[in-house]
Amino acid sequence: MKNQFICGDALLILKQLPDSSVDMGVTSPPYNKQENKKGWLVENVKYDSATDKKDETLYQKEQIEVLNELYRVIKPGGSFFYNHKIRWEKGVMLHPIQWLSQTQWNIRQEIVWDRMIAANIRGWRFWQVDERIYWLYKPKNNKDLIGEELLSKHALLTSIWRFSPEQKVEHPAPFPLALPVRCIYAILNEKEGTVIDPYCGSGTTCVASKLLGKNFIGIDISQEYLKIAQKRLENYLQEEKVMLEELTKHIVRKTFQERKKEGYWDKRLQKKEVQTKLFE
Numbered sequence: 241m242k243n244q245f246i247c248g249d250a251l252l253i254l255k256q257l258p259d260s261s262v263d264m265g266v267t268s269p270p271y272n273k274q275e276n277k278k279g280w281l282v283e284n285v286k287y288d289s290a291t292d293k294k295d296e297t298l299y300q301k302e303q304i305e306v307l308n309e310l311y312r313v314i315k316p317g318g319s320f321f322y323n324h325k326i327r328w329e330k331g332v333m334l335h336p337i338q339w340l341s342q343t344q345w346n347i348r349q350e351i352v353w354d355r356m357i358a359a360n361i362r363g364w365r366f367w368q369v370d371e372r373i374y375w376l377y378k379p380k381n382n383k384d385l386i387g388e389e390l391l392s393k394h395a396l397l398t399s400i401w402r403f404s405p406e407q408k409v410e411h412p413a414p415f416p417l418a419l420p421v422r423c424i425y426a427i428l429n430e431k432e433g434t435v436i437d438p439y440c441g442s443g444t445t446c447v448a449s450k451l452l453g454k455n456f457i458g459i460d461i462s463q464e465y466l467k468i469a470q471k472r473l474e475n476y477l478q479e480e481k482v483m484l485e486e487l488t489k490h491i492v493r494k495t496f497q498e499r500k501k502e503g504y505w506d507k508r509l510q511k512k513e514v515q516t517k518l519f520e
Protein backbone atom coordinates (compact mmCIF):
# COMPACT_ATOMS: atom_id res chain seq x y z
CA MET A 241 0.00 0.00 0.00
CA LYS A 242 1.62 3.22 -1.16
CA ASN A 243 0.64 6.88 -1.31
CA GLN A 244 -2.93 6.50 -0.18
CA PHE A 245 -5.40 8.52 1.82
CA ILE A 246 -7.93 6.32 3.59
CA CYS A 247 -11.10 7.70 5.12
CA GLY A 248 -12.22 5.89 8.28
CA ASP A 249 -11.64 5.21 11.94
CA ALA A 250 -7.90 4.91 12.65
CA LEU A 251 -8.18 1.73 14.72
CA LEU A 252 -10.42 -0.10 12.23
CA ILE A 253 -8.21 0.81 9.26
CA LEU A 254 -4.98 -0.07 11.09
CA LYS A 255 -6.37 -3.51 11.91
CA GLN A 256 -6.57 -4.20 8.17
CA LEU A 257 -2.89 -3.41 7.50
CA PRO A 258 -0.32 -6.24 7.43
CA ASP A 259 2.26 -6.81 10.20
CA SER A 260 5.65 -5.07 9.88
CA SER A 261 4.75 -3.36 6.61
CA VAL A 262 5.51 0.32 7.33
CA ASP A 263 8.88 1.93 8.12
CA MET A 264 7.84 4.73 10.44
CA GLY A 265 5.07 7.17 11.34
CA VAL A 266 4.28 10.60 12.69
CA THR A 267 0.98 11.74 14.15
CA SER A 268 -0.91 14.15 16.33
CA PRO A 269 -4.12 12.53 17.56
CA PRO A 270 -7.17 14.44 18.80
CA TYR A 271 -6.17 15.61 22.31
CA ASN A 272 -9.55 15.11 24.03
CA LYS A 273 -9.59 18.72 25.08
CA GLN A 274 -13.32 18.53 25.86
CA GLU A 275 -14.10 21.23 23.26
CA ASN A 276 -14.77 23.81 25.98
CA LYS A 277 -11.52 24.19 27.83
CA LYS A 278 -9.86 27.17 26.22
CA GLY A 279 -9.33 30.62 27.63
CA TRP A 280 -11.14 33.65 26.35
CA LEU A 281 -10.15 35.04 22.92
CA VAL A 282 -9.83 31.46 21.75
CA GLU A 283 -11.90 29.32 19.46
CA ASN A 284 -12.50 25.75 20.60
CA VAL A 285 -11.00 22.96 18.51
CA LYS A 286 -13.94 21.18 16.94
CA TYR A 287 -13.38 18.51 14.35
CA ASP A 288 -15.58 18.01 11.34
CA SER A 289 -16.44 14.30 11.89
CA ALA A 290 -15.16 13.36 15.34
CA THR A 291 -15.71 14.47 18.91
CA ASP A 292 -12.85 15.75 21.04
CA LYS A 293 -14.99 15.30 24.12
CA LYS A 294 -14.69 11.72 25.35
CA ASP A 295 -14.58 10.15 28.75
CA GLU A 296 -10.83 10.36 29.58
CA THR A 297 -10.51 6.69 30.56
CA LEU A 298 -12.11 5.60 27.29
CA TYR A 299 -9.94 8.08 25.37
CA GLN A 300 -6.72 6.71 26.87
CA LYS A 301 -7.86 3.12 26.28
CA GLU A 302 -8.46 3.92 22.61
CA GLN A 303 -5.08 5.60 22.27
CA ILE A 304 -3.38 2.52 23.74
CA GLU A 305 -5.21 0.31 21.24
CA VAL A 306 -4.24 2.52 18.29
CA LEU A 307 -0.61 2.70 19.45
CA ASN A 308 -0.40 -1.07 19.85
CA GLU A 309 -1.88 -1.58 16.39
CA LEU A 310 0.74 0.82 15.03
CA TYR A 311 3.40 -1.22 16.85
CA ARG A 312 2.26 -4.31 14.97
CA VAL A 313 2.19 -2.51 11.61
CA ILE A 314 5.62 -0.83 11.93
CA LYS A 315 8.70 -2.89 11.00
CA PRO A 316 11.10 -4.01 13.77
CA GLY A 317 13.71 -1.28 14.15
CA GLY A 318 11.09 1.28 13.11
CA SER A 319 10.03 4.48 14.85
CA PHE A 320 6.83 6.38 15.52
CA PHE A 321 6.61 10.05 16.56
CA TYR A 322 3.56 10.84 18.70
CA ASN A 323 2.75 14.51 19.30
CA HIS A 324 0.60 15.28 22.33
CA LYS A 325 0.56 17.64 25.28
CA ILE A 326 0.11 17.80 29.03
CA ARG A 327 -3.52 18.64 29.93
CA TRP A 328 -5.37 19.29 33.18
CA GLU A 329 -8.82 17.97 34.01
CA LYS A 330 -10.40 19.63 37.05
CA GLY A 331 -6.93 20.59 38.29
CA VAL A 332 -5.45 17.09 37.86
CA MET A 333 -2.56 16.72 35.43
CA LEU A 334 -3.02 14.26 32.56
CA HIS A 335 0.37 13.33 31.15
CA PRO A 336 0.78 11.33 27.88
CA ILE A 337 3.33 9.09 29.65
CA GLN A 338 0.36 7.65 31.60
CA TRP A 339 -0.95 5.77 28.56
CA LEU A 340 2.24 5.57 26.50
CA SER A 341 3.88 3.50 29.23
CA GLN A 342 1.01 1.01 28.94
CA THR A 343 1.72 0.33 25.24
CA GLN A 344 4.19 -2.12 23.70
CA TRP A 345 6.43 0.70 22.49
CA ASN A 346 9.84 1.49 23.89
CA ILE A 347 9.76 5.22 24.72
CA ARG A 348 13.00 6.37 23.19
CA GLN A 349 12.80 10.08 23.91
CA GLU A 350 10.50 12.83 25.09
CA ILE A 351 11.05 15.89 22.91
CA VAL A 352 9.73 19.29 23.96
CA TRP A 353 8.10 21.22 21.16
CA ASP A 354 8.43 24.92 22.02
CA ARG A 355 5.62 26.58 20.07
CA MET A 356 6.63 29.97 21.52
CA ILE A 357 2.97 30.98 21.58
CA ALA A 358 -0.30 29.26 22.42
CA ALA A 359 -3.92 30.24 22.17
CA ASN A 360 -4.85 29.61 25.81
CA ILE A 361 -3.95 32.73 27.78
CA ARG A 362 -5.71 32.28 31.14
CA GLY A 363 -3.49 32.54 34.20
CA TRP A 364 -4.26 29.32 36.05
CA ARG A 365 -0.69 28.27 35.30
CA PHE A 366 2.39 29.74 33.65
CA TRP A 367 1.52 30.14 30.00
CA GLN A 368 1.86 26.68 28.51
CA VAL A 369 3.56 27.13 25.15
CA ASP A 370 5.04 23.64 24.90
CA GLU A 371 3.79 20.36 23.50
CA ARG A 372 5.55 17.01 23.54
CA ILE A 373 6.72 14.67 20.81
CA TYR A 374 7.35 11.10 21.89
CA TRP A 375 9.85 9.16 19.84
CA LEU A 376 8.64 5.57 20.13
CA TYR A 377 10.82 2.71 19.04
CA LYS A 378 10.05 -0.90 18.06
CA PRO A 379 13.10 -3.03 18.96
CA LYS A 380 14.45 -5.49 16.39
CA ASN A 381 14.68 -8.21 19.05
CA ASN A 382 14.73 -8.72 22.82
CA LYS A 383 18.31 -7.53 23.14
CA ASP A 384 17.85 -4.36 21.10
CA LEU A 385 16.33 -1.64 23.26
CA ILE A 386 18.56 1.13 22.01
CA GLY A 387 18.44 0.95 18.21
CA GLU A 388 20.72 2.64 15.71
CA GLU A 389 22.43 5.94 16.38
CA LEU A 390 21.14 9.08 14.69
CA LEU A 391 23.56 10.85 12.36
CA SER A 392 25.21 13.73 14.24
CA LYS A 393 23.58 16.30 11.95
CA HIS A 394 20.18 15.23 13.29
CA ALA A 395 21.14 14.56 16.92
CA LEU A 396 22.62 18.05 17.23
CA LEU A 397 19.15 19.53 16.79
CA THR A 398 18.66 18.81 20.52
CA SER A 399 15.62 17.58 22.43
CA ILE A 400 13.91 20.98 22.27
CA TRP A 401 12.29 21.74 18.93
CA ARG A 402 11.21 25.29 18.23
CA PHE A 403 8.51 25.63 15.57
CA SER A 404 5.75 28.24 15.38
CA PRO A 405 2.24 26.81 15.09
CA GLU A 406 0.82 26.38 11.58
CA GLN A 407 -1.59 29.13 10.62
CA LYS A 408 -2.19 28.88 6.88
CA VAL A 409 -3.76 25.43 6.56
CA GLU A 410 -7.57 25.18 6.72
CA HIS A 411 -7.79 22.68 9.58
CA PRO A 412 -8.54 23.36 13.27
CA ALA A 413 -5.31 21.80 14.60
CA PRO A 414 -2.58 21.15 12.02
CA PHE A 415 1.06 20.83 13.00
CA PRO A 416 3.75 22.75 11.08
CA LEU A 417 5.23 20.98 8.06
CA ALA A 418 8.77 21.28 9.42
CA LEU A 419 7.84 18.96 12.31
CA PRO A 420 7.18 15.77 10.30
CA VAL A 421 10.00 16.75 7.90
CA ARG A 422 12.42 16.69 10.86
CA CYS A 423 11.15 13.33 12.13
CA ILE A 424 11.19 11.61 8.73
CA TYR A 425 14.53 12.99 7.59
CA ALA A 426 16.21 12.11 10.89
CA ILE A 427 15.07 8.48 10.70
CA LEU A 428 15.05 7.62 7.01
CA ASN A 429 17.66 10.05 5.65
CA GLU A 430 18.01 9.28 1.94
CA LYS A 431 16.54 5.76 2.30
CA GLU A 432 13.26 4.79 0.70
CA GLY A 433 10.37 4.00 2.99
CA THR A 434 6.71 4.33 3.84
CA VAL A 435 5.44 6.74 6.50
CA ILE A 436 2.04 6.39 8.20
CA ASP A 437 -0.15 9.00 9.90
CA PRO A 438 -3.35 7.50 11.37
CA TYR A 439 -4.82 10.96 12.15
CA CYS A 440 -3.48 12.79 9.12
CA GLY A 441 -6.01 15.68 9.02
CA SER A 442 -4.89 18.13 6.36
CA GLY A 443 -2.13 15.70 5.29
CA THR A 444 0.93 17.50 6.70
CA THR A 445 2.83 14.24 7.32
CA CYS A 446 1.93 13.04 3.81
CA VAL A 447 3.15 16.26 2.18
CA ALA A 448 6.39 15.98 4.20
CA SER A 449 6.82 12.38 3.02
CA LYS A 450 6.21 13.31 -0.60
CA LEU A 451 8.66 16.23 -0.44
CA LEU A 452 11.33 13.90 1.00
CA GLY A 453 10.67 11.23 -1.65
CA LYS A 454 9.02 8.70 0.70
CA ASN A 455 5.72 6.86 0.36
CA PHE A 456 2.86 7.58 2.74
CA ILE A 457 -0.39 6.24 4.18
CA GLY A 458 -2.70 8.91 5.57
CA ILE A 459 -5.82 7.97 7.55
CA ASP A 460 -8.49 10.37 8.80
CA ILE A 461 -12.14 10.04 9.74
CA SER A 462 -13.08 13.26 7.94
CA GLN A 463 -13.66 13.27 4.20
CA GLU A 464 -13.46 17.08 4.31
CA TYR A 465 -9.96 17.10 5.78
CA LEU A 466 -8.82 14.45 3.34
CA LYS A 467 -9.99 16.71 0.49
CA ILE A 468 -7.69 19.43 1.86
CA ALA A 469 -4.90 16.85 2.16
CA GLN A 470 -5.39 15.68 -1.44
CA LYS A 471 -5.27 19.27 -2.70
CA ARG A 472 -2.11 19.99 -0.71
CA LEU A 473 -0.51 16.88 -2.12
CA GLU A 474 -1.32 17.86 -5.71
CA ASN A 475 0.40 21.20 -5.08
CA TYR A 476 3.12 19.85 -2.79
CA LEU A 477 5.91 21.75 -4.51
CA GLN A 478 4.39 25.00 -3.28
CA GLU A 479 5.49 23.91 0.22
CA GLU A 480 8.98 22.83 -0.80
CA LYS A 481 10.59 25.98 0.66
CA VAL A 482 9.62 24.94 4.20
CA MET A 483 11.19 21.53 3.71
CA LEU A 484 14.41 22.99 2.26
CA GLU A 485 14.66 25.46 5.11
CA GLU A 486 14.33 22.63 7.64
CA LEU A 487 17.03 20.58 5.88
CA THR A 488 19.52 23.46 6.20
CA LYS A 489 19.28 23.01 9.98
CA HIS A 490 20.55 19.41 9.74
CA ILE A 491 24.25 20.21 9.56
CA VAL A 492 27.33 19.36 11.51
CA ARG A 493 30.65 21.12 11.01
CA LYS A 494 32.75 18.46 12.70
CA THR A 495 31.57 15.14 14.07
CA PHE A 496 32.56 13.90 17.52
CA GLN A 497 34.78 11.27 15.85
CA GLU A 498 36.58 13.92 13.78
CA ARG A 499 37.20 16.10 16.84
CA LYS A 500 38.48 13.08 18.74
CA LYS A 501 40.89 12.21 15.92
CA GLU A 502 42.23 15.77 15.89
CA GLY A 503 42.88 15.59 19.66
CA TYR A 504 40.31 18.34 20.40
CA TRP A 505 39.30 16.78 23.70
CA ASP A 506 42.92 16.13 24.76
CA LYS A 507 43.75 19.80 24.24
CA ARG A 508 40.78 20.86 26.34
CA LEU A 509 41.79 18.47 29.12
CA GLN A 510 45.35 19.79 29.08
CA LYS A 511 44.02 23.34 29.45
CA LYS A 512 42.01 22.26 32.46
CA GLU A 513 45.11 20.81 34.11
CA VAL A 514 46.93 24.11 33.69
CA GLN A 515 44.00 25.96 35.23
CA THR A 516 43.87 23.61 38.21
CA LYS A 517 47.57 24.21 38.87
CA LEU A 518 46.96 27.94 39.07
CA PHE A 519 44.86 27.39 42.14
CA GLU A 520 47.03 24.80 43.83
Ligand SMILES: C[S@@+](CC[C@H](N)C(=O)[O-])C[C@H]1O[C@@H](n2cnc3c(N)ncnc32)[C@H](O)[C@@H]1O
Binds near residue numbers: 251269270414
Ligand atom coordinates in the same frame (compact mmCIF):
# COMPACT_ATOMS: atom_id res chain seq x y z
C1 LIG B 1 -4.78 17.05 15.68
S1 LIG B 1 -5.62 16.62 14.23
C2 LIG B 1 -4.32 16.14 13.15
C3 LIG B 1 -3.85 17.27 12.28
C4 LIG B 1 -2.74 16.90 11.32
N1 LIG B 1 -1.51 16.59 12.01
C5 LIG B 1 -2.49 18.05 10.36
O1 LIG B 1 -1.36 18.58 10.33
O2 LIG B 1 -3.44 18.47 9.68
C6 LIG B 1 -6.44 15.13 14.60
C7 LIG B 1 -7.20 14.52 13.44
O3 LIG B 1 -7.75 13.29 13.87
C8 LIG B 1 -8.93 13.04 13.14
N2 LIG B 1 -9.68 12.00 13.87
C9 LIG B 1 -10.39 12.11 15.01
N3 LIG B 1 -10.86 10.92 15.39
C10 LIG B 1 -10.42 10.02 14.48
C11 LIG B 1 -10.54 8.61 14.35
N4 LIG B 1 -11.24 7.87 15.23
N5 LIG B 1 -9.94 8.01 13.31
C12 LIG B 1 -9.23 8.74 12.39
N6 LIG B 1 -9.09 10.08 12.45
C13 LIG B 1 -9.67 10.71 13.50
C14 LIG B 1 -9.61 14.41 13.06
O4 LIG B 1 -10.50 14.46 11.98
C15 LIG B 1 -8.38 15.34 12.90
O5 LIG B 1 -8.16 15.66 11.56
